[in-house]
Amino acid sequence: MFEALKDWFYAVFVDQFDAWIILGFVAQFLFMMRFMVQWIASERVGRSIVPVAFWFFSVGGGALLFVYALQRQDPVFIAGQGLGLLIYFRNLWLIFKEKKREGLEAAPPPKS
Numbered sequence: 001m002f003e004a005l006k007d008w009f010y011a012v013f014v015d016q017f018d019a020w021i022i023l024g025f026v027a028q029f030l031f032m033m034r035f036m037v038q039w040i041a042s043e044r045v046g047r048s049i050v051p052v053a054f055w056f057f058s059v060g061g062g063a064l065l066f067v068y069a070l071q072r073q074d075p076v077f078i079a080g081q082g083l084g085l086l087i088y089f090r091n092l093w094l095i096f097k098e099k100k101r102e103g104l105e106a107a108p109p110p111k112s
Contacts, residue, residue, distance in 0.1 A: 024068040031061025052095055058088040 034057035041051045062085045069077035 020068065020071050023064060027061050027064030027068055029061075030057055031065060033057045034061065052092070055088050055092045055095070059085065059092070062088055 034054045037053045037057060038050055041054075042048045062081050066078065066081040066085060069081055
């Protein structure tokens with residue numbers, strides 16, 4: 001039993017190790033960091049919030065995971081990350097649109 005488990009770990013984590021696996025781990029780390037950013041920001045204000053950095057980590061990690069999924073030819077992973085990227089970019093677009101609107105409202109009126 002122990003030998004079979006050891007062989008499995010070796011096959012999965014050693015035999016397959018290449019640059020794509022490194023990319024996959026970097027992507028997963030970026031994707032995980034979005035939760036750390038969200039958790040820390042929420043703890044600081046004492047309520048649940050989603051800071052802009054959450055969406056940037058989502059785009060970075062999601063894009064790299066999408067590339068990784070394409071290379072691995074995993075249709076479930078490709079569809080999941082592809083849809084996620086659309087959502088992350090849409091959220092960033094909405095945030096920047098709101099910030100632009102707020103900036104225009106706060107600007108003093110032009111002199112005539």
